[in-house]
Amino acid sequence: MIDEVAEYLRKGRGVKSASGGTMVAEQTVAFLMDLIKFAAESTKAVLVYTLADARDAFGKETEEFRQELIEVRSVSARQEHVLTPAAENEISAIVAHRLFGHIDKSVAQEIAGQFADYYARMIGQGVDLPARATRPEFRTEMALDYPFHPELLTTLNRKTSTIPNFQKTRGVLRLLAQVVRDLWRERPGDCYLIAPHHLGLADEGIASDLTSRLDRPAFKQVIEADITSPRAGTLSHAQDVDRDWVDAGKPPYGQRVATTVFLHSCQRRIQTGPFSRGGPGQGARD
Numbered sequence: 001m002i003d004e005v006a007e008y009l010r011k012g013r014g015v016k017s018a019s020g021g022t023m024v025a026e027q028t029v030a031f032l033m034d035l036i037k038f039a040a041e042s043t044k045a046v047l048v049y050t051l052a053d054a055r056d057a058f059g060k061e062t063e064e065f066r067q068e069l070i071e072v073r074s075v076s077a078r079q080e081h082v083l084t085p086a087a088e089n090e091i092s093a094i095v096a097h098r099l100f101g102h103i104d105k106s107v108a109q110e111i112a113g114q115f116a117d118y119y120a121r122m123i124g125q126g127v128d129l130p131a132r133a134t135r136p137e138f139r140t141e142m143a144l145d146y147p148f149h150p151e152l153l154t155t156l157n158r159k160t161s162t163i164p165n166f167q168k169t170r171g172v173l174r175l176l177a178q179v180v181r182d183l184w185r186e187r188p189g190d191c192y193l194i195a196p197h198h199l200g201l202a203d204e205g206i207a208s209d210l211t212s213r214l215d216r217p218a219f220k221q222v223i224e225a226d227i228t229s230p231r232a233g234t235l236s237h238a239q240d241v242d243r244d245w246v247d248a249g250k251p252p253y254g255q256r257v258a259t260t261v262f263l264h265s266c267q268r269r270i271q272t273g274p275f276s277r278g279g280p281g282q283g284a285r286d
Contacts, residue, residue, distance in 0.1 A: 002049040006058035029068050092145040092153055108146035111192050112139050149195040159267050163214050178205045196263045197256035202228040210266055227258045
């Protein structure tokens with residue numbers, strides 16, 4: 001059994017082999033080709049190896065290795081059996097199983113129904129929402145993904161997971177475990193589904209998972225300038241916008257919108273420095 005092939009190939013690209021003539025990654029691919037042929041021609045051997053999706057971390061190395069595999073398919077195709085351990089529609093079940101001891105499915109149906117009815121009312125009032133928000137399939141999806149909102153899992157799976165340093169399943173589990181802990185501590189009264197805006201970027205662990213751990217340290221400055229300021233007496237731009245709302249007993253809508261935008265922007269890179277217009281937070285507002 002060989003796991004994380006693509007990650008090993010990336011690391012081996014910068015290391016010369018003992019002979020000094022080739023890189024370790026090249027020799028690794030050649031060895032794996034020979035190993036696959038050996039397993040295919042043997043009667044009592046099974047070779048199991050894992051490859052990430054092209055959109056996942058180390059996707060480039062994965063695709064290059066897939067091309068190499070084409071050369072040995074004529075030998076191994078008869079014995080080869082491809083398995084997908086977790087499809088996109090199974091991620092919510094995996095995450096929920098790992099993070100919660102029990103989930104009340106009857107509540108899931110009730111909450112999904114209330115959200116679907118709310119979306120229908122908003123569209124009826126002219127609010128610009130995606131058409132799928134009122135489709136029966138989306139209501140079913142909300143019930144299946146409960147207690148997470150489908151948009152949170154979709155964003156993490158399709159956008160955040162494309163960042164090379166983000167490990168798709170383990171990264172999502174680690175991040176969401178911290179989000180659930182933060183929500184359990186804060187107990188917001190209007191949290192019926194855990195949505196993108198519920199990522200508490202004021203929490204050091206959550207912020208680090210979406211910045212320095214993803215090799216995006218400059219985004220930490222964006223969080224502090226635009227979303228939530230760590231300094232007492234100093235407000236971020238969103239907190240400043242929210243002052244009247246919060247004083248009136250309303251939720252911090254500015255922070256929620258900014259947090260959602262931030263999550264959707266994590267796969268991008270930003271440049272900061274003395275020539276950045278308006279400081280580190282300006283790029284996010286632009």
